[in-house]
Amino acid sequence: MRKSAIKLRGTIGGLYKAAGDGFVTAPVEGLALGFDGIEGDFHSGATRRTGGREPWYPRGTQIRNERQLSILSFAELAEVAESLGVPSVLPEWIGGNLVLDGIPRLSQLPPRTLLFFENGVTLKIDGDNGPCRLSGRSIAGHYPDHDGLDLAFVRAAKHKRGLVAWVEKPGTLTIGEGFEARLPEQWIYDPSEG
Template identity: 75%
Template sequence: MRKPAIKLKGTVAGLYRTEGKGFVTSSVDGLDLGFDGIAADAHGGPTRKTGGREPWYPRGTEIRNERQLSILSLNELAEIAETLAIPELRPEWIGGNLTLEGLPRLSELPPRTLLFFENGVTIKIDGDNGPCRLSGRSIAQHYPERTDIEFGFVKAAQHKRGLVAWVEKPGSISLGEAFEARLPEQWIYDPNEPR
């Protein structure tokens, strides 16, 4: 069964970038995006080195960088925090670059979704961002009395960890800016199902 393409509207609730080498980000009022992502950001660049997410390559293999940006939902972060029984989970702690409002179940947006921002930037969604222990460890630093968060985050954030994306059309994004999400036609591929 195929679902038709649709359009949804939303706004930018937060913008963040790294300072230095780590993946933790800091809040900013605007982001300048090029074809390499955010200039001098830890996740920027046209290529990246593989890690545990790509077991089909030896670690450190250079591949195209489809993970230039980490996009999060404040609602999903609140759900994760509630599951972990912590007062808050900030986007900065897990390396977020954009928080968006207006899109229900943001982490479920399909690959190939395009985000068209009113000032001209276009971002292409690669897919959902699987939760990892590194992010859990970063959160746990803010709750040192809790020893269960590093591993607990991986389970609590399943299908709520946001999206990874890359810049299709460069430009600048501002806090509060409106955007339109254009979801492609969707279907579940089944090689045994007749056309």
């Protein structure tokens, strides 16, 4: 089955940066992006070390950093919070850098989608961001009366945890800035078809 390339429009609803040793972020008015991502951010760099997400490599193997930015949706975060039975899940608690408005089912945008921002930045989507217990523990820290949120988050946020992307064209992002998402032509690979 084949789907044609399409274009969608949206706006930046929030920007966040991690300053320090941890992945938790804080709101900012603008983000300067270079080819290494957000300068000084926890996830910046052209390369990164592998962890549990890449079991095919020994932990700590240096690889290309396709996780320079964590992109989220307020609508999906609200769905996750409802599933967890908590009032809210904030982007900064789970290391979000960019919250986008106007794209339904944001976490389901396919790999290779390009995000073209009005001020010139282009981001390339690598794929969905699988939820982890580290983010779940961060949420649990804000709701000490709710037991088991670290594991519950992993289930509740599956396919709603947002996307990871890398900088294809550097520049500066600002809150309220518009963008166009260009989804590539898609098809489902079936090895049995000739």
